[in-house]
Amino acid sequence: MAEAIDFTAQPRRGRFEAWLLDATAKGSNAQHGRRKQEVIGAMEGTLVEIGPGAGANMPYYRDGVHVIGIEPNPAMHERLRSHAEANGVDLEIRMLRGEHLDVDDASVDGVVGTLVLCGVTDQRQVLREIRRVLRPGGTYFFIEHVGARPGSTMRRIQKVLNRPHRWLLNGCEVHRDTAAVIESAGFAAVELEHTVMKPGLYLPDFIIGTATR
C-alpha cells in the first residue's frame, strides 16, 4: 500500500497539479472523449466521481444527473466547481478519499474514475468502496494509465522516473498494474481495453473500460 498524501501540506504543489490538469484536459479529452461521451454520457441518476480533479469530465455528464465528487485535494475545488457550473452539472464536492466513501450501500447508479487509481493509497479498498456503493447492475467507468510491460525498456524508465513523478504530482505512480486489481475486485463483469499511445512519453499505456456490479 502506498503512503497517504496530506493534500493540505503542499498547497503550492496542489495548485500546480490543478493548473496542469486543466491545461492538459483538452488533449486528454481529445484522446478519450469519444468513450467518455459514450459511457459517462449514458449514465443517469445519482453518480459518484472519484478524484474529479479540476473537472475534465464535467462536459460529459448529461442534464439531470446528480454528481457526488470525492476530491480530497482542496486545491482542485475552485476549478472543479467552475467547470461544473460552466457545463450545468449538479455537483456536490465531498472532501473525502475514495478509500472511505460517505455514501450508502447500493445507492448510486454509476461511478466514474479517470486517472485516479494511479494515486490512491489503497487501490483494492477504493474498488471495494466503488462496488459497495453501486446498485446491482450499476456501472463503474475507468480510464487509467498503467505500467508498461514488465521487462520492457519503458518499464525500466518508469522505475527511475516514478519517485520524482510521485513527488511532483501528489502521489501519482507511473507503473501500477491496475488492470489485474480491477479484474480481481469482484465485479460481475469487467470489459477492459489496453491501448498504447505513440508517442506517449513515459506514460504510453492506458486501460479503459467498464465494470458492472
Ligand SMILES: C[S@@+](CC[C@H](N)C(=O)[O-])C[C@H]1O[C@@H](n2cnc3c(N)ncnc32)[C@H](O)[C@@H]1O
Ligand atoms: C491525476 S488527477 C485526475 C483528475 C481527473 N479525474 C482527470 O481525469 O483529469 C487524480 C485526482 O485524484 C485525486 N485523488 C488522489 N488520491 C485520492 C483518493 N484517495 N481518493 C479520491 N481522489 C484522490 C487527486 O486529488 C486528483 O484530483
